[in-house]
Amino acid sequence: MRIRWLSLACLLLTVSGVQARDRLYLDASLDAETRTISGYASFDIRDKGTELTDLRLRLYPNIGCIDNDSCGVQIDSLIVNGVDVTERISADGTDLYVSFEDAVSPARSLEVTAWFTTHISTSDDRLFCVQNRYLLTGWFPMLAPWQEGQWRRVFYRDFLEPAADLLDIEASISFPNSLELMAPGVEAVDTAEDRTTARLALEASSGLPLFLAQGYQQDSTVVRGAALKIYYRETDLFCLDTVRNAAEAALNFMSNYVFLYPHDELIIVIGGLKRGGGLEQPRMILASTPPRTAFSRLYAAMITHEVVHQWFYGVVNSNQAEAPWLDEAVTEYLGLKIGHYRAGGEPDLIDVFGLTGDHLTLNRMNARSVMETDPITRPGDEFYNQSVYYRTVYSKGTSILQTIGALMGEGNEQAFWKEYAETFMYSNPQPEDFVRLANRYLPQSKGADVRTILDLTTNTDFAIVSLNAEAAEIPDSQATASEDNPGWNVSVEYLAQHPLGFPVELRIELVDGTVIDTVVNPGPGRHRIEYATTSPALAAIIDPDYKYAVDGDYLNNSLVTKRSVGAAMRLFSGVTFLVESLFSSLWGW
Numbered sequence: 001m002r003i004r005w006l007s008l009a010c011l012l013l014t015v016s017g018v019q020a021r022d023r024l025y026l027d028a029s030l031d032a033e034t035r036t037i038s039g040y041a042s043f044d045i046r047d048k049g050t051e052l053t054d055l056r057l058r059l060y061p062n063i064g065c066i067d068n069d070s071c072g073v074q075i076d077s078l079i080v081n082g083v084d085v086t087e088r089i090s091a092d093g094t095d096l097y098v099s100f101e102d103a104v105s106p107a108r109s110l111e112v113t114a115w116f117t118t119h120i121s122t123s124d125d126r127l128f129c130v131q132n133r134y135l136l137t138g139w140f141p142m143l144a145p146w147q148e149g150q151w152r153r154v155f156y157r158d159f160l161e162p163a164a165d166l167l168d169i170e171a172s173i174s175f176p177n178s179l180e181l182m183a184p185g186v187e188a189v190d191t192a193e194d195r196t197t198a199r200l201a202l203e204a205s206s207g208l209p210l211f212l213a214q215g216y217q218q219d220s221t222v223v224r225g226a227a228l229k230i231y232y233r234e235t236d237l238f239c240l241d242t243v244r245n246a247a248e249a250a251l252n253f254m255s256n257y258v259f260l261y262p263h264d265e266l267i268i269v270i271g272g273l274k275r276g277g278g279l280e281q282p283r284m285i286l287a288s289t290p291p292r293t294a295f296s297r298l299y300a301a302m303i304t305h306e307v308v309h310q311w312f313y314g315v316v317n318s319n320q321a322e323a324p325w326l327d328e329a330v331t332e333y334l335g336l337k338i339g340h341y342r343a344g345g346e347p348d349l350i351d352v353f354g355l356t357g358d359h360l361t362l363n364r365m366n367a368r369s370v371m372e373t374d375p376i377t378r379p380g381d382e383f384y385n386q387s388v389y390y391r392t393v394y395s396k397g398t399s400i401l402q403t404i405g406a407l408m409g410e411g412n413e414q415a416f417w418k419e420y421a422e423t424f425m426y427s428n429p430q431p432e433d434f435v436r437l438a439n440r441y442l443p444q445s446k447g448a449d450v451r452t453i454l455d456l457t458t459n460t461d462f463a464i465v466s467l468n469a470e471a472a473e474i475p476d477s478q479a480t481a482s483e484d485n486p487g488w489n490v491s492v493e494y495l496a497q498h499p500l501g502f503p504v505e506l507r508i509e510l511v512d513g514t515v516i517d518t519v520v521n522p523g524p525g526r527h528r529i530e531y532a533t534t535s536p537a538l539a540a541i542i543d544p545d546y547k548y549a550v551d552g553d554y555l556n557n558s559l560v561t562k563r564s565v566g567a568a569m570r571l572f573s574g575v576t577f578l579v580e581s582l583f584s585s586l587w588g589w
Helices: 005-014 060-064 234-257 296-308 325-342 359-370 386-408 410-423 431-441 450-454
Strands: 023-031 036-045 052-058 072-080 090-092 095-104 110-119 127-130 133-136 167-176 180-182 186-192 195-205 210-213 217-223 226-232 265-270 278-281 284-287 350-352 355-357 461-471 488-497 504-510 515-520 525-533 537-542 558-561 568-570
Touching: 052 110, 060 072, 072 095, 217 234, 226 234, 234 265, 234 296, 234 325, 234 410, 265 296, 278 296, 284 296, 296 325, 325 359, 325 386, 359 386, 386 410, 386 431, 386 450, 410 431, 431 450, 461 537, 461 558, 488 504, 488 537, 504 525, 515 525
Parallel strands: 023 167, 226 265, 265 284
Antiparallel strands: 023 036, 036 110, 052 095, 072 110, 090 095, 127 133, 133 210, 167 195, 180 210, 186 195, 217 226, 278 284, 350 355, 461 488, 488 525, 504 515, 504 537, 537 558, 558 568
């Protein structure tokens, strides 16, 4: 698959002066009888700007393997610049390491050939063979990420994504004629006797996904100059329109909001996973079998999420294991933003018998249990279970990005996402890069820093404590209140717990319809503001537009007076109650 010329021009401008990408050539053959795919991966490692004294390879599927003879990647031999170093390699789970006897100078390229055999599991969900369907992701050895002059060792949990730098990949894949290949970047297919050989090419890719099966049909359409190819079985035809519409909407939104989809195709395989959810791959999405229920909106949201991944991590290639929020939280937030946009501002999840809900609200609710305990910036391997990982990275991460975007304001937020994506197009941003750029688009405030929100572990909460309105004395010479002689003294007390250092709006609504908005930048604690008004106060609301999605309790954000007695009651503040346990886990990886 080729990068479209406009995006390539942007790429050249963006990465001018940056080292060229490493290249990978694959030659492999699928054996259906032994459920293995074997061959060699040949890496051409370019100048890294420093001497190379060692090499790390990633064997990602091995994370789920107790016995490498039954699943995962096995290295049969490793050749480095013509020298067989197989006897010196050490492997530990997903990590293969070898040191060199002689350092390789920066000016000299490093040629590495790894002969491998990958055993395909019947139980894994990323690398499996079930009922003559083969999903092959992470099926060959890959270079470990290169960062700060060294190969990074990445620690994985079974719910984390593989981390790899972007390579230019060429491949030759042989498989039985009884199977059809669904994969991005197919340039030619040759059939001879009982075998088929496909030649593939992907530029700037973190992997080469393959799906082989029988009985699939193809639906193809063009969106913004890119071919959207959806593969489906007859039994899944009922959801084809749902998938196509969701994918088209996401491609259009992201092309407008961030930058034009830079590749010439996007493949979606319905029924490409065994369990519920979706899996993003370079230029390819694997989706589970769709449910025949009222939850088609959830399925569409999953498709949207995976399409957004084609920008984040597909083009903006963050380390998905060490900083998963920079990948998953960003994708989830923008995906739910698309759902809200498609729904025209109406609830995009539920609207039945007066019960309404949207995905942004759902994510906020899912985040409640981790809002005070787990920072989203935690490395992936430090999450002790999958539920906490999803609630923190996806749900809390969405609430945090929603807060950052609201503080920026709509125009600034879009400008931020455009600059962030274009700056790190086909490169590897770090969390510090995100923070540095985001701070430029936030309102200037003493001590305010995006890092404060990202590392939030203490519950932020704004609350209206009291609202009072007392009649002021009006001179005998003046019959009614006026601006020169207001008739009412209004006071409001509010509480700011862990206020983050950013401004918040305080709104006073008067009985005569007048609205007074005051922007305050409170420190922690209890605060009091007094107003002289021409009318009694009807309500006081702090953060009336709910910019702070990380606010722990919207229920105390406002007070409203009962005119007859002057007492006050809490406003409900727009919170929708849903059965949280029904949506306790998210639907995409």
